[in-house]
Amino acid sequence: MTVAVPPAGGGGLPGRSSGSGLADVIDTILDKGLVIDAYVRVSLVGIEILTIDVRVVVASVDTYLRFAEAVNRLDLASQQQGLPDLLSSAPQKIAHGKSKGVAQGVLEAAGEKLQDLMASYAEEPAPRTRRRQREED
Amino acid sequence: MTGSTRQSGAGDRAEAPPRNTACYVYGILPEDVEISEDAVGVGDPPGRVKIIRHGEIAALVSDVDVDRPLGRAQDLVAHEQLLDEAAAEVPVLPLRFGAVMTTPEAVVEELLAPHHDSFAAALKQIEGRAQFVLKARYAEQPVLVEVLTENAEARQLRDRIRQLPEEVTRNERIRLGELITQIIAAKREADTRAVVERFEPVTVGAVVRDPSHERDAAHVAFLVENDRQADFERAVGELRSEWGDRVEVRLLGPMAPYDFVTT
Structure with missing residues (x-):
């Protein structure tokens, strides 16, 4: 009896090829695009901190230590190198445990932190823009 | 859906916005575009998206409350989503997040008019791309x-x-x-x-x-x-x-x- 009606515009949206997270959005719209001197900027909340974190994440001591840690925990078996002593005691996949994502960027952490904020937005109806009378050609 | 405290009605002729409202600008498009009624942008509640036309070009804008800070995750995503969906259909010159001008008149006089020719030329270049x-x-x-x-x-x-x-x-x-x-x-x-x-x-x-x-x-x-x-x-x-x-x-x-x- 009841018919499940998909939300308006369902299926017909021009594709975003893959889900782009908040981190991707930040990468794009805070850093790129036209800037015109004439406009007045209103206050921005939280953005400066996020973007600063993004810059720092490449090549900091913290990054170095995380890389070193990841290497230290690397499963030696996958390296085709003879290090018998260490190997014999640890055939299990050490590298999948604690070190998983050990070198993950601050950017992703920031994205995750704000993910709950994103949840509500996903429901909103999709806006559309189109050209007037372009169908004729 | 529309902000209940604002006086912005449905009309798209030049109405005087309330004093604490400004014009958030998303991007520049060709003049001959239309935007669907339910398109919403940044802000809380999200502003209804409008088009301000001048010559061959137009600006995609929405009212924004200047007393309320911008930059929540929803605002960032609304900005990009609006532009990207527009870009899938028509050429768009995106503005960087956070472009806010005082009034719709300012959008015409300070943004569209002075840059009309270069914007129009740039739109032609990205047409179909x-x-x-x-x-x-x-x-x-x-x-x-x-x-x-x-x-x-x-x-x-x-x-x-x-x-x-x-x-x-x-x-x-x-x-x-x-x-x-x-x-x-x-x-x-x-x-x-x-x-x-x-x-x-x-x-x-x-x-x-x-x-x-x-x-x-x-x-x-x-x-x-x-x-x-x-x-x-x-x-x-x-x-x-x-x-x-x-x-x-x-x-x-x-x-x-x-x-x-x-x-």
């Missing part, structure tokens, strides 16, 4: 194994770190991490160059972005003709299967040509 962003990232384990295999100093440092207690190897660990970062940066440079060259036949422009992660293999914005989009996506698929588990490849888009507009 959209941006894609390729994000490629080395998988952690494979790239670290590669680094250790290729570099003797890294192997020695790793061995030393393993043999000694953690408290005495801080310098070695920093040196090892720095070395890994440098080697990955060199790989990134080579892979990025290869990616740009590889896609040259199916794209009309490429802008290399700064890496956003220490394991980035390539981070490149491409401008793609709409009728080459399938070829481009096929080429990305080929790259993805060639790289296999070594590199994770993501493709974003179509989106507005953020990386290809300059002031």
